[in-house]
Amino acid sequence: MERTDTDPRTEASWTSTVGRSPSRYDVALGVIPLFLVLPAVSSMLAGVPPEPLMAVGAVACALVVVDVAFVNPPVGTDGVRGGDDAGGGSGRRTGR
Numbered sequence: 673m674e675r676t677d678t679d680p681r682t683e684a685s686w687t688s689t690v691g692r693s694p695s696r697y698d699v700a701l702g703v704i705p706l707f708l709v710l711p712a713v714s715s716m717l718a719g720v721p722p723e724p725l726m727a728v729g730a731v732a733c734a735l736v737v738v739d740v741a742f743v744n745p746p747v748g749t750d751g752v753r754g755g756d757d758a759g760g761g762s763g764r765r766t767g768r
Contacts, residue, residue, distance in 0.1 A: 696740065696744065697740055697746065700736050700737075700739070700740045703736060704733050704736055704737070707729040707730075707732040707733045707736070708726070708729050708730070708733065710729065711725035711726050711728060711729040712725070712726065
């Protein structure tokens with residue numbers, strides 16, 4: 673089968689996302705491990721106890737999670753936050 677420029681299989685390829693800049697959520701997923709690894713490494717290099725530095729890193733991670741989950745949650749392409757029934761349902765499972 674010959675592929676054309678309008679073939680939908682080629683529209684969502686990996687190479688089509690190479691030129692994009694990372695989103696806010698990509699950056700958040702990248703800094704969370706850094707906030708935990710950097711205190712651990714710096715405590716070994718500086719010879720200080722790791723607990724206070726890890727506590728600071730954990731608080732920083734929690735702030736990032738709160739920011740991306742509650743302050744600036746992901747918004748779908750239709751402008752609705754979350755899933756299909758975000759905020760509109762009774763919160764009960766319907767058994768579908």
